Amino acid sequence: MLNYVTYKYVVLKDYRLGLFYYILAGLIILYTLVEILYNKGYLEIDSKPVGFVRAVVSDDLPLLNASSLSYCTSNHSITNNISCYYETPHELNWPVESRSLSIMTFAKDKLQASLSLSPDSDEFEGINETQYFTLGPEHVLVKVDHAVVASRFGSGRDQLAASKRQMIGYLLDSRGALIRKLSIPGKPDKITLQELLEAGGVSGLDEPSDALNAKGQSIRQRGVVIIVSIYYQNWFNTWFGTSDIEYSYQVRHIPYMDYNSKQLLPAMPPHSDDGTGRKWQLLRKRYSVRVEFQQTGSLGMFSFSSLLL
Numbered sequence: 198m199l200n201y202v203t204y205k206y207v208v209l210k211d212y213r214l215g216l217f218y219y220i221l222a223g224l225i226i227l228y229t230l231v232e233i234l235y236n237k238g239y240l241e242i243d244s245k246p247v248g249f250v251r252a253v254v255s256d257d258l259p260l261l262n263a264s265s266l267s268y269c270t271s272n273h274s275i276t277n278n279i280s281c282y283y284e285t286p287h288e289l290n291w292p293v294e295s296r297s298l299s300i301m302t303f304a305k306d307k308l309q310a311s312l313s314l315s316p317d318s319d320e321f322e323g324i325n326e327t328q329y330f331t332l333g334p335e336h337v338l339v340k341v342d343h344a345v346v347a348s349r350f351g352s353g354r355d356q357l358a359a360s361k362r363q364m365i366g367y368l369l370d371s372r373g374a375l376i377r378k379l380s381i382p383g384k385p386d387k388i389t390l391q392e393l394l395e396a397g398g399v400s401g402l403d404e405p406s407d408a409l410n411a412k413g414q415s416i417r418q419r420g421v422v423i424i425v426s427i428y429y430q431n432w433f434n435t436w437f438g439t440s441d442i443e444y445s446y447q448v449r450h451i452p453y454m455d456y457n458s459k460q461l462l463p464a465m466p467p468h469s470d471d472g473t474g475r476k477w478q479l480l481r482k483r484y485s486v487r488v489e490f491q492q493t494g495s496l497g498m499f500s501f502s503s504l505l506l
Contacts, residue, residue, distance in 0.1 A: 237432055240439070241350070241500035243357075246429055248345035250296045250490045254286040255338035255387065268330055268403060268417060279303075280329045286337050291460060291483065296490045299458060300390055302334045302402055302417045303484040308464060311476040321478060324467075330417065334486065335391040335402055342385040345429045345442070347496040357431075357498055359442040361385065367445040370396045379446075388446075390486060396448035397423045402486075408455035420456035420484040424449045429494030439497055456487040 232238040260283075263269040269281035289301045305328050309321035346358035366379040366386060376396055379386045394401070402417040411419050426449070431442045464479040 234437065237437075237497065239499055239501075240432060240497035241502075243347040243349035243496045243498075244494075245349075246345050246347045246492065246494050246496050248343060248427075248429075248492045250341065250343040250427065250492060251385075252296065252298055252339060252341050252488070252490055254290045254298065254300070255340055256286060257338055258286045259333065259336055261333045261336070263332060266332070268415075269332075280327075281332050282329045283332045289331060289334055289337060292458070298339060298488040299456070299483070299485040300334050300337055300488070301331050301483045301485045302420065303330050304328070305482040307480045307482070308467070309478050309480055310466075314474055316476070318476065321476075321480075335389070335394065337390045339388050339390060339393065339488070340385045341388065341446075341490070343427060343444075343490075343492070345427075345444075345492060345494065345496075347498070350498050357442075357496055359429075361444070364441070365443050367443075368392070368396060369445050369447045371398050371447070371449045373447065386446075390488075393423055393425065393448055393488060394421075394450075394486070396446070397450035399423075399450050406455060407452055409453055411455065418484060420486065422451040422454045422456050422487045423489070424451060425488060425490045427490060427492045427494075429492070429496060432495070432497040438499070442496065444494070455484070457482055457484045459483070 263281045266281065268279075284301065290298055291301070292299065305326060307326045308324045310324055311318045312320045312322055342361055344358065344360045346356055348356075350357050362383050362385070368376045368379060368388065370376055376392070379388075381387075391401075399416065399421060402421075403415050405411065406414055406416045406419040406421070408419050426447045427444055428447060429442055429444045431439045434440055434443070460481040460483055462479040462481060464477040466475070466477045
């Protein structure tokens with residue numbers, strides 16, 4: 198009936214327990230500071246930004262003398278005396294796509310005639326075939342324009358977004374080493390096809406192709422696939438907070454892959470045609486440098502909820 202509670206106050210005088218307590222508290226404080234200041238735990242990260250890329254070829258292509266090019270000379274041991282033809286940059290790039298380029302380096306043109314006089318006939322026979330290299334495709338100037346938005350952070354005026362024409366960019370090789378800085382404000386980037394090849398680890402089109410069916414032929418004869426990743430970031434280069442969005446092109450050569458596509462073109466009948474009214478067409482097999490652009494990155498924005506977590 199007259200019960201009451203008493204408490205015992207115990208003091209442990211052991212320096213080892215005290216030392217353990219302060220070490221543990223120090224580690225917790227250090228971990229918190231590292232997460233907040235070094236790992237920037239106060240930022241919410243969008244690791245899948247979305248955007249748009251437009252890659253086109255420039256009209257500027259230097260006029261080259263075929264006799265000065267090794268693959269055009271008659272005594273070249275690999276090309277077997279194949280001719281060289283000049284094609285404009287826009288003829289070299291087919292099909293025309295926003296995120297990809299297909300720069301033709303070698304072609305096989307097969308002239309075909311219909312087997313039937315019927316206008317609906319879709320069966321053709323090959324009459325003759327011409328093979329040729331294109332002059333200097335590695336000198337084609339590629340113009341790249343792009344924009345990015347961190348869709349995770351909402352929309353409207355406050356969204357985190359930028360255009361290439363506002364950003365500083367860098368061209369990197371496949372190992373991430375800097376090749377050159379790209380910083381022409383208000384204009385698209387201009388990069389030659391040769392620069393992209395070298396950034397991807399391909400020294401030139403005349404080196405042997407590593408495609409499994411290449412049979413000793415050169416990259417110029419078989420084609421090649423290059424992937425260009427555009428990586429955006431705005432928090433790597435500052436010790437606190439975020440900075441303006443920057444981007445880098447990181448180029449990779451896809452091993453063991455060649456590339457070709459087929460293009461069907463209208464053709465005039467040759468002079469030797471007997472006037473029977475057969476349909477004529479040109480089937481062009483285009484061996485090309487295939488360049489595909491991809492967008493990725495890591496964009497951060499301050500988030501109070503991320504700071505608490």
